Amino acid sequence: MNAQTSMNAQTSASGRGALWLQALTGQTGMLAEGATTVRVATALLGLEPATFIAVVPDPHNRFPRARQGEVGLDEGWSIADQVRRVIAEGDSGLRRPIVCVVDVTSQAYGRREELLGIHLACAAAADAYASARLAGHPVIALLVGKAMSGAFLAHGYQANRILALDSPEVMVHAMGKQAAARVTRRTVSELEQLGTRFAPMAYDIHAYATLGLLHQLIQGVNSDAPDSADVQRVREFLVSAVADARAGPRDLGVRLSSPAAQRLRAASIEVRRRLREQWDAG
Amino acid sequence: MTAADGRRLLSRQSFIELRARERARALLDDGSFRELLGPFERLKSPWLPLQDIVAQADDGVVLARGTLDGRPAVVAAIEGAYQGGSMGEVSGAKIAGALELALRDCEQGRPVLPVLLLETGGVRLQEANLGLAAIAEIHSAIVALRRHVPVVGVVAGMVGCFGGMSLAAALCSWLIVTRQARLGMNGPEVIEQEAGIGEMDASDRAQVWKLIGGEQRQAVGLADELLEDDADAIAAAVRAAFSRGLPAQERSAQVQRYRSRLAAIDPQQPLDGAGLRERWGSVSTQ
Numbered sequence: 001m002n003a004q005t006s007m008n009a010q011t012s013a014s015g016r017g018a019l020w021l022q023a024l025t026g027q028t029g030m031l032a033e034g035a036t037t038v039r040v041a042t043a044l045l046g047l048e049p050a051t052f053i054a055v056v057p058d059p060h061n062r063f064p065r066a067r068q069g070e071v072g073l074d075e076g077w078s079i080a081d082q083v084r085r086v087i088a089e090g091d092s093g094l095r096r097p098i099v100c101v102v103d104v105t106s107q108a109y110g111r112r113e114e115l116l117g118i119h120l121a122c123a124a125a126a127d128a129y130a131s132a133r134l135a136g137h138p139v140i141a142l143l144v145g146k147a148m149s150g151a152f153l154a155h156g157y158q159a160n161r162i163l164a165l166d167s168p169e170v171m172v173h174a175m176g177k178q179a180a181a182r183v184t185r186r187t188v189s190e191l192e193q194l195g196t197r198f199a200p201m202a203y204d205i206h207a208y209a210t211l212g213l214l215h216q217l218i219q220g221v222n223s224d225a226p227d228s229a230d231v232q233r234v235r236e237f238l239v240s241a242v243a244d245a246r247a248g249p250r251d252l253g254v255r256l257s258s259p260a261a262q263r264l265r266a267a268s269i270e271v272r273r274r275l276r277e278q279w280d281a282g
Numbered sequence: 283m284t285a286a287d288g289r290r291l292l293s294r295q296s297f298i299e300l301r302a303r304e305r306a307r308a309l310l311d312d313g314s315f316r317e318l319l320g321p322f323e324r325l326k327s328p329w330l331p332l333q334d335i336v337a338q339a340d341d342g343v344v345l346a347r348g349t350l351d352g353r354p355a356v357v358a359a360i361e362g363a364y365q366g367g368s369m370g371e372v373s374g375a376k377i378a379g380a381l382e383l384a385l386r387d388c389e390q391g392r393p394v395l396p397v398l399l400l401e402t403g404g405v406r407l408q409e410a411n412l413g414l415a416a417i418a419e420i421h422s423a424i425v426a427l428r429r430h431v432p433v434v435g436v437v438a439g440m441v442g443c444f445g446g447m448s449l450a451a452a453l454c455s456w457l458i459v460t461r462q463a464r465l466g467m468n469g470p471e472v473i474e475q476e477a478g479i480g481e482m483d484a485s486d487r488a489q490v491w492k493l494i495g496g497e498q499r500q501a502v503g504l505a506d507e508l509l510e511d512d513a514d515a516i517a518a519a520v521r522a523a524f525s526r527g528l529p530a531q532e533r534s535a536q537v538q539r540y541r542s543r544l545a546a547i548d549p550q551q552p553l554d555g556a557g558l559r560e561r562w563g564s565v566s567t568q
Binding site: 034062063064065073074077078080081084107109110111112113114115116117118119120121122123124126127128130131133134149150152153154157158172173174175179180182183184194197198199200201202208211213251252255264265266267268270271272274275276278279281 | 316318319323325327328329332333345347371372374375376379380382383404405407408409410411412413414415416417418419421422425426429445446448449450451452453465466467468471472473475476477481482493494502504532533534535536537540541544545547549550553554555558
């Protein structure tokens, strides 16, 4: 009974990917071939079609460890498949933008997942997004919920530009709060306390924004129940992020050049500076 | 065993027992090792001391330029003995930065052969989001670099390769493992903790290795070469991987193959390492 209740609560809490996919495209999206948890919709974004991809929960997913919005085996490979279809279609003309609608609670933790190579499934998704970006597709990640750990590496972190809704539900971290607390032998509140002192350890999107990795924090939008003005506003940010991505290089260097990155990622910048000096002997 | 075999066994230099710096040196052509951002640069983690943890002067990653059979190379070796080989801001930036410079040189027609020695538990939780961001940059650089030269990964043990860095291993064009290696996204302890001991008993080492150990990974095609713990043999295998050139299709791009393999799996049925070998074992990966 309790387990069921808590699962339902989590399921509704992680339905934000589906909510925003629907809001932005006016479609529920097609289920990607080979997964009951990856929804894909192609819709106009500004003046051109864009492909939107979201991972959604499915309480009946055939892999029990990936029923609450986790990225598991089918999710990773299906995302890779969908993204590579967009790349294959884009051989001529303007490369179609891809929007990752991100609400992913974690990678799937399971024995079967490890045996069958979940690391490769997630790598395949990351590879596909990175390959799309390198081929000239503007890849935009829109964080509407959790962007956790390996799941975010697979679905979103290879984007040219990362945008996030300003909401307490939007979180980025290397490990879910409960798991991180258990692994580091701290309580959740100790962990939250550390996050207030050290921005890289925080979960909330405001702290994340100080790291310089985010292109835009979208404020003033109701992320749970967006009205048409909210949706229009988010679309405009996506359109301008697409233009910005097209105007810039295809690598991730922009994440080191923002004013925020100059402060919080100063060490990342300094390592690269000195490395350039020492790279060639002499 | 012949007398010659016996002598070879006795003279064999263990690769696993070497620290990261010695591993890089053992791989590169004799006398060609040149460390970049060595300990005297004192590029330490800015975050660990704030949390009362002593920061090591190289942040647990050794970068070395040198040659492999005379060709320019770069080795990034993770020191598993320091903070579990975890990726912090500086250690992650060292690897990403080295791969980015190798890419620049490749694009300018001066190929650099990249080798990753992966001994890592993944993100360093004390630097959480900056470690995760650096790992995304490592993935990006590997995918970009692979269009020019193979990226060769080695998981020797004993730490293994986990978390976001297991994706980096999966992105490598050629992956070399030993029997002592483990390669998985989630460490056994984390799975036991998150999914319960019924899902995974992390203390059952034999079972863990049967699931994610180097021998199993190579047998089912998730790694390319299984080697003894022998520094010379590993150095030779790295050179051989570069001589093979780029794979016909990178493993992480083999979408149709793996989707059809997975479609044939029924998650309701029990499956163990031996069962998977029967299904995936005989087919070559590349």
